[in-house]
Amino acid sequence: MGFVTARLSATLEHTMIKKTTPLSTAPYKGVRDFYPRDMAIFNHITDTMRSVAEQFGFEEYQTSLLEPTELYLNKTSAEIVNEQTYTFTDRGDRSVTLRPEMTPSVTRLVAGRRRELPLPLKWYSIPNCFRYERPQKGRVREHWQLNCDIFGDTGVRGEIEIILLAHEIMKAFGARDEMFTIKLNNRTILTDTLTRVASDGGYELDENQTRAILRIMDRKEKLSPEEYANAMQEAVGAEIGRTLIDAHTPERVGAIMAELPSLQAFVALQEELHRLGITNIEHSTELVRGFDYYTGLVFEVFDTSGENTRSLFGGGRYDNLMELFGQEPIPAVGFGMGDTALRDFLETHKLLPSYQSRTTLYIATIGETFAGAEYVAQQLRAQDVSVSVNLGTKKLGEQIKQAESLGIEFLIAVGEDELRSGTFTLKHLPSRSERTVTLDDLAEALFSFEEHA
Amino acid sequence: MGFVTARLSATLEHTMIKKTTPLSTAPYKGVRDFYPRDMAIFNHITDTMRSVAEQFGFEEYQTSLLEPTELYLNKTSAEIVNEQTYTFTDRGDRSVTLRPEMTPSVTRLVAGRRRELPLPLKWYSIPNCFRYERPQKGRVREHWQLNCDIFGDTGVRGEIEIILLAHEIMKAFGARDEMFTIKLNNRTILTDTLTRVASDGGYELDENQTRAILRIMDRKEKLSPEEYANAMQEAVGAEIGRTLIDAHTPERVGAIMAELPSLQAFVALQEELHRLGITNIEHSTELVRGFDYYTGLVFEVFDTSGENTRSLFGGGRYDNLMELFGQEPIPAVGFGMGDTALRDFLETHKLLPSYQSRTTLYIATIGETFAGAEYVAQQLRAQDVSVSVNLGTKKLGEQIKQAESLGIEFLIAVGEDELRSGTFTLKHLPSRSERTVTLDDLAEALFSFEEHA
Numbered sequence: 001m002g003f004v005t006a007r008l009s010a011t012l013e014h015t016m017i018k019k020t021t022p023l024s025t026a027p028y029k030g031v032r033d034f035y036p037r038d039m040a041i042f043n044h045i046t047d048t049m050r051s052v053a054e055q056f057g058f059e060e061y062q063t064s065l066l067e068p069t070e071l072y073l074n075k076t077s078a079e080i081v082n083e084q085t086y087t088f089t090d091r092g093d094r095s096v097t098l099r100p101e102m103t104p105s106v107t108r109l110v111a112g113r114r115r116e117l118p119l120p121l122k123w124y125s126i127p128n129c130f131r132y133e134r135p136q137k138g139r140v141r142e143h144w145q146l147n148c149d150i151f152g153d154t155g156v157r158g159e160i161e162i163i164l165l166a167h168e169i170m171k172a173f174g175a176r177d178e179m180f181t182i183k184l185n186n187r188t189i190l191t192d193t194l195t196r197v198a199s200d201g202g203y204e205l206d207e208n209q210t211r212a213i214l215r216i217m218d219r220k221e222k223l224s225p226e227e228y229a230n231a232m233q234e235a236v237g238a239e240i241g242r243t244l245i246d247a248h249t250p251e252r253v254g255a256i257m258a259e260l261p262s263l264q265a266f267v268a269l270q271e272e273l274h275r276l277g278i279t280n281i282e283h284s285t286e287l288v289r290g291f292d293y294y295t296g297l298v299f300e301v302f303d304t305s306g307e308n309t310r311s312l313f314g315g316g317r318y319d320n321l322m323e324l325f326g327q328e329p330i331p332a333v334g335f336g337m338g339d340t341a342l343r344d345f346l347e348t349h350k351l352l353p354s355y356q357s358r359t360t361l362y363i364a365t366i367g368e369t370f371a372g373a374e375y376v377a378q379q380l381r382a383q384d385v386s387v388s389v390n391l392g393t394k395k396l397g398e399q400i401k402q403a404e405s406l407g408i409e410f411l412i413a414v415g416e417d418e419l420r421s422g423t424f425t426l427k428h429l430p431s432r433s434e435r436t437v438t439l440d441d442l443a444e445a446l447f448s449f450e451e452h453a
Numbered sequence: 454m455g456f457v458t459a460r461l462s463a464t465l466e467h468t469m470i471k472k473t474t475p476l477s478t479a480p481y482k483g484v485r486d487f488y489p490r491d492m493a494i495f496n497h498i499t500d501t502m503r504s505v506a507e508q509f510g511f512e513e514y515q516t517s518l519l520e521p522t523e524l525y526l527n528k529t530s531a532e533i534v535n536e537q538t539y540t541f542t543d544r545g546d547r548s549v550t551l552r553p554e555m556t557p558s559v560t561r562l563v564a565g566r567r568r569e570l571p572l573p574l575k576w577y578s579i580p581n582c583f584r585y586e587r588p589q590k591g592r593v594r595e596h597w598q599l600n601c602d603i604f605g606d607t608g609v610r611g612e613i614e615i616i617l618l619a620h621e622i623m624k625a626f627g628a629r630d631e632m633f634t635i636k637l638n639n640r641t642i643l644t645d646t647l648t649r650v651a652s653d654g655g656y657e658l659d660e661n662q663t664r665a666i667l668r669i670m671d672r673k674e675k676l677s678p679e680e681y682a683n684a685m686q687e688a689v690g691a692e693i694g695r696t697l698i699d700a701h702t703p704e705r706v707g708a709i710m711a712e713l714p715s716l717q718a719f720v721a722l723q724e725e726l727h728r729l730g731i732t733n734i735e736h737s738t739e740l741v742r743g744f745d746y747y748t749g750l751v752f753e754v755f756d757t758s759g760e761n762t763r764s765l766f767g768g769g770r771y772d773n774l775m776e777l778f779g780q781e782p783i784p785a786v787g788f789g790m791g792d793t794a795l796r797d798f799l800e801t802h803k804l805l806p807s808y809q810s811r812t813t814l815y816i817a818t819i820g821e822t823f824a825g826a827e828y829v830a831q832q833l834r835a836q837d838v839s840v841s842v843n844l845g846t847k848k849l850g851e852q853i854k855q856a857e858s859l860g861i862e863f864l865i866a867v868g869e870d871e872l873r874s875g876t877f878t879l880k881h882l883p884s885r886s887e888r889t890v891t892l893d894d895l896a897e898a899l900f901s902f903e904e905h906a
Contacts, residue, residue, distance in 0.1 A: 022779025023523050025565035028549060031517035033562055036576070039513045055834040057812040057841025059859075060492045064484035064595050065518065065581070070476050088541030091585050096481060109486055112478035118858045120845045123489070128518070132544050142517050154844035157823045161844060164827065168834070275824060276831070326475025359510040370610045371728060374617065378729070381508040381621070388510025391607035391614060392573045405571045406512075 030133070030141030040355055042144075045173075045339050045346075046126050049146040052169045053124040056161070058148055061125050063105040069095040071104045071324070084131040098130040102147040102336060103293065103318065110151050110332075111325040119330065120152025122161075140340055148315075149334030156269050158333045159297050160276065162315065166301065166335055167278050173342075174351040180312065183284035184270065184299045187316075188262040190214065190288065194244065196256045201243035209236045211292060213244070218288035253285070269297070293318040297333065307348040313337035355407055360446055362403035363389045364396055366415035373414040376424075376439060383443040404429055410446060483586070483594030493808055495597075498626075498792050498799075499579050502599040505622045506577040509614070511601055514576050516558040518583070522548040524557045524777070537584040551583040555600040555789060556746065556771065563604050563785075564778040572783065573605025575614075593793055601768075602787030609722050611786045612750050613729065615768065619754065619788055620731050626795075627804040633765065636737035637723065637752045640769075641715040643667065643741065647697070649709045654696035662689045664745060666697070671741035706738070722750070746771040750786065760801040766790035808860055813899055815856035816842045817849055819868035826867040829877075829892060836896040857882055863899060 027033045034042055050060075069087050086098040099105055102125060110117065128144050148165055150158040163182060170180055191210050198205045205213070212235040220228055233241030257263050266283070273281055289298040300314035315335025322329050346352045361380065363373045370389070377387040388408060390399050396413055403411050412424040422439045428449060437445045480486045487495055503513075522540050539551040552558055555578060563570065581597050601618055603611040616635060623633055644663050651658050658666070665688040673681055686694030710716050719736070726734055742751040753767035768788025775782050799805045814833065816826045823842070830840040841861060843852050849866055856864050865877040875892045881902060890898045 023521070023561075023777050025561050025778050027517055027561075028519045028521055029545070029547065031519055033517070033565070034515035035562065035566065036512035036514055039515055042515065043513065054811050055837075055839045056830075057815070057839055057861075059489035059811075060496065061489055062487035062492055062495065064480055064486070066481045066484055066583075066595070068476070068481055086541075086543065088539075090539065092482070094482065108476075108478050108480075109488065112486070113488065118855050122841065122844075130519075142519070150844060152845055155846075157844045160823075161827065161842065164831075168831075272824060276827060324476050325478050358507050358512075362510070370613075371725060374614065374729060377509075378617075378621075384508075386508045386510055388575065389614065391575075391603060391610045392605055393608075402571050408510075 032140060032142070037355055041343065041352060042339065044353060045342060046144065046146075048172050049126060049169060049337065050124075052165065052172045053146070053148055056122065056165050056168070058122045058124040058165075061106070061109060061123050063099075063102075063109065063125070063127070065098050065128065065130070066096050067099050067105060067108075069097040071108065072097055072100065084133060086130045086132055099127065100131050101129055101291075102127050102145065103149070103291070103321065103334070104324065106147065106149055106334075107318075107321045107324065107332070110330065111322055111327050114322075114327065114330065120150055120154050120158070122148075122150050124148045144339040146337040147334060148337075149332055151330050151332045153331055154333070155331075156265070156272065158331075159269055159317065160272055162333050162335060163273060163278060163281070163299065164276060166299075166313070166315070166337070167280075169337065170301070173346060175345075175349065177280040179304055179349050180280060180345070181302050181304055182278070182281045182299055183287055183302060183311075184266075184281055184297065185284050185287035186262055186266045186297050187214070187288070187294050188296055189257060189260060189266060189285075190217075192260050192262050193253055193256050197244055197247045197252070198240060201240070201247060203240045203243060205236070205240070209240070212236060214288050215290075215292075217286060218290050220286065257285070266297075289314055289316055291318075293321045295319045299335070303345050303348065305348050308341065308344050310341065312341045312345050357407035357409070359386045359388045359406065359408045361385060361387045361410045361412065362399075362406070362408040363387060364399040364403070364411060364413040365390045366396055366413055369414050369416065369419060372419040376412075376414060376442075379439060380443055380446075385443050385446055400429070410449070412442075485593060485595065490808055494796065494805060495792065497806060498795060499597065499599075501625050502579060502622060502790065503577075505618065505625045506599065506601055509575065509618050509621070511575045511577040511618075514559070514562060514578050516552075516555075516562065516578070516580070518551050518581065519549050520552050520558060520561075522550040524561065525550055525553065537586060539583045539585055552580065553584050554582055554744075555580050555598065556602070556744070556774065556787070557777065559600065559602055559787075560771075560774045560777065560785070563783065564775055564780050567775075567780065567783065570604075573603055573607050573611070575601075575603050577601045597792040599790040600787060601790075602785055604783050604785045606784050607786070608784075609718070609725065611784070612722055612770065613725055615786050615788060616726060616731060616734070616752065617729060619752075619766070619768070619790070620733075622790065623754070626799060628798075628802065630733040632757055632802050633733065633798070634755050634757055635731070635734045635752055636740055636755060636764075637719075637734055637750065638737050638740035639715055639719045639750050640667070640741070640747050641749055642710060642713060642719060642738075643670075645713050645715050646706055646709050650697055650700045650705070651693060654693070654700060656693045656696060658689070658693070662693070665689060667741050668743075668745075670739060671743045673739065710738070719750075742767055742769055744771075746774045748772045752788070756798050756801065758801050761794065761797050763794065765794045765798050810860035810862070812839045812841045812859065812861045814838060814840045814863045814865065815852070815859070815861045816840060817852040817856070817864060817866040818843045819849055819866055822867050822869060822872060825872040829865075829867060829895075832892060833896055833899075838896050838899055853882070863902070865895075 072085060085100050088096055090096050106123060110121065124147060126144055126146050128142050130142050133141060150162060194210060194213060195205060216231045216235055223231065229245050232245055270281060287298055287300060289300065294316040296317035298316035300311035302311055313335060317333040319331045320329050363377055365373045373389045377389045380387050394402065400411060409429055411427045411429055418424050424437055424442065426435045426437050426445055435445060525538060538553050541549055543549050559576060563574065577600060579597055579599050581595055583595050586594060603615060647663060647666060648658060669684045669688055676684065682698050685698055723734060740751055740753060747769040749770035751769035753764035755764055766788060770786040772784045773782050816830055818826045826842045830842045833840050847855065853864060862882055864880045864882055871877050877890055877895065879888045879890050879898055888898060
């Protein structure tokens with residue numbers, strides 16, 4: 001038994017030392033605390049995401065935040081893996097990573113049961129994801145992200161539905177078409193164009209060179225023209241790099257693209273979206289998106305107000321990620337929509353609803369009537385009314401203030417008289433109007449009051 | 454720019470090597486994947502918890518999984534901190550812990566805004582928590598846990614409401630009183646008794662000795678009588694240890710307890726609970742619970758079936774945890790209810806509902822009618838019907854099988870004829886009954902069908 005008490009004593013000593021230094025009440029750097037009013041906004045955001053995803057028949061799944069580190073070594077962007085993951089070694093000497101994104105995890109789930117699962121699958125989840133970043137507007141170290149993915153051979157239909165769903169979620173938040181633009185591109189068009197430009201210059205690009213070029217193009221807006229040129233030349237060699245940059249004029253690229261079959265399919269997708277009423281889309285010829293695993297369609301949604309310049313969210317097609325697990329590909333298309341950029345957007349456009357308490361009735365107590373008040377509350381809860389009973393020692397006036405500060409609309413005060421008579425004065429706090437009701441009629445009175453209020 | 458491309462090349466090389474070894478599709482050891490059918494059960498559990506907590510007027514909050522390690526060094530149980538936390542050093546050299554429990558975090562939140570928050574507070578959250586344990590039944594490394602806490606001077610009223618709430622949640626899951634017992638104790642009774650036994654033997658226990666004894670008592674069932682005696686003597690010294698063990702007979706303890714004011718208050722609590730209809734409670738005189746921070750009431754809920762012998766969940770009063778932040782105490786009482794033990798209980802008592810898809814209608818497509826089918830779906834979604842449109846390339850018979858395997862009840866097949874006429878054959882798949890409806894009547898037909906089916 002020595003080990004138990006040795007451990008206990010060590011901890012006790014530690015405790016004695018530590019006890020004198022008060023801890024900070026701040027959360028860990030870069031993550032957020034959600035007090036009830038913040039949580040109400042968070043719930044509004046995730047409830048809206050969830051309800052639209054389910055209207056489209058998407059099924060919810062969930063995985064652990066912890067994943068084996070190997071899951072991210074291959075296909076996630078180099079920037080994220082090398083500089084931005086939370087990775088550590090566990091007590092069993094395994095390397096573990098807090099997921100920075102959900103796509104590898106959902107692919108793992110599908111790969112794990114590919115024989116049993118009826119393809120095509122439409123799946124969604126709202127996981128938290130971690131990235132070790134310098135906190136700034138719209139970027140925190142932990143964010144929650146709606147992920148919607150379609151697995152299976154769905155061709156352009158899956159792409160249309162994914163964009164339709166993304167558009168519908170924005171509408172469900174109250175966003176109108178003029179508030180956001182969906183920028184679309186197709187990586188096949190990009191790589192076909194690159195290949196053509198290179199071969200016209202007498203070069204042939206291999207898969208890794210193409211990938212390196214796409215990564216640099218993805219960072220183009222963050223780089224000066226000189227930095228961009230240098231990065232290109234370092235990545236694929238000075239000669240090819242210079243050829244690509246020199247030949248990559250809008251006219252030349254436009255002429256090449258016009259002939260590509262991949263462009264024609266992409267134009268057809270846009271036409272189909274127009275037919276379904278999605279008109280705030282545009283072809284963004286240089287859009288890449290920062291993940292290596294995209295193989296076709298990529299898209300990003302932008303705020304048109306000029307207030308939030310980074311993309312709000314985005315996604316695309318990733319047909320080969322199943323390779324990670326040594327399996328035959330299953331085509332896949334999806335998107336991830338983070339809560340922070342979306343919240344900035346909703347704030348900019350004044351689309352966040354005002355706070356409403358989920359508690360309908362506050363029962364104030366006068367004297368020692370707690371048990372009676374709790375009994376009344378139980379009768380009402382059985383009728384699906386949410387009721388908060390006073391538990392404190394404040395006077396009636398202060399209890400009313402408490403109810404108001406909690407945003408609760410209705411109040412009854414329960415004293416000995418009320419318990420004896422079974423009759424209560426129901427107060428609607430915002431309007432200060434009152435009504436006399438019996439216990440049996442209380443739930444009904446609340447529902448009808450709410451409709452008229 | 455050298456650093457960017459150097460990093461890129463390093464990753465590319467790495468990528469090339471890794472590519473040949475397929476990854477496992479298993480999750481990280483000891484955590485769970487929730488496929489849609491598992492997720493439905495998880496959602497049933499958390500939705501039920503959430504709805505009862507909100508019926509009691511509890512407000513939801515949320516914190517990050519990551520907390521500074523210091524938060525757990527003082528008041529969480531020694532066993533958990535020393536052996537069971539996931540703790541690592543981040544890229545900024547901070548020691549970070551994945552929360553093993555929620556109580557320190559919620560206390561941090563309250564401490565952070567104690568001047569602004571209107572006490573008493575009733576708060577709930579359903580966080581995931583991590584412990585590095587050997588996986589076994591009812592114990593996994595990641596579990597989700599409903600936490601309900603009341604902060605403020607609420608005396609016995611807060612304790613009653615917490616137990617009422619815990620009881621009501623069990624009822625909401627369909628549990629009847631004979632299926633579970635709520636075992637109650639009060640640490641003050643325990644420490645008063647210990648102090649009395651020691652002083653009768655001529656000894657005086659300091660705070661750390663008392664704490665060490667409670668920790669050992671908490672492990673009593675896991676220890677043989679010899680191990681228990683040895684642990685006691687090692688913790689507080691051979692002499693006091695022997696005195697405590699010798700004097701700790703049921704008769705002697707009973708006689709001491711009968712005179713304690715703390716017992717009388719505790720009996721009053723039980724009487725009040727009886728008055729409110731909570732009768733499946735019992736005083737468990739040796740119940741401690743494994744966290745150092747409890748200061749009064751402790752309780753644990755047990756399955757009476759004999760199938761699940763560990764406690765299902767529990768909680769208690771912790772009046773001094775605010776000390777961590779160098780602040781005046783705020784009395785607090787609460788409980789934590791984990792999803793895994795609860796799920797075992799619900800399975801044992803056959804209280805888990807059968808699976809129901811959240812998607813009401815499947816639209817099968819015949820020929821190239823996807824856009825039309827999606828248009829029909831959009832009309833129905835606008836009327837709050839959840840609709841899954843076929844995206845695959847299967848034939849009609851296989852699409853019907855797909856809908857059935859997803860558990861979707863209703864189906865329409867959309868071909869050119871249906872799109873032209875606007876008339877559809879609505880199939881109720883479980884009963885194979887059919888009805889002819891127009892697009893305008895479809896939503897209405899689904900709702901009335903559902904009521905009758």
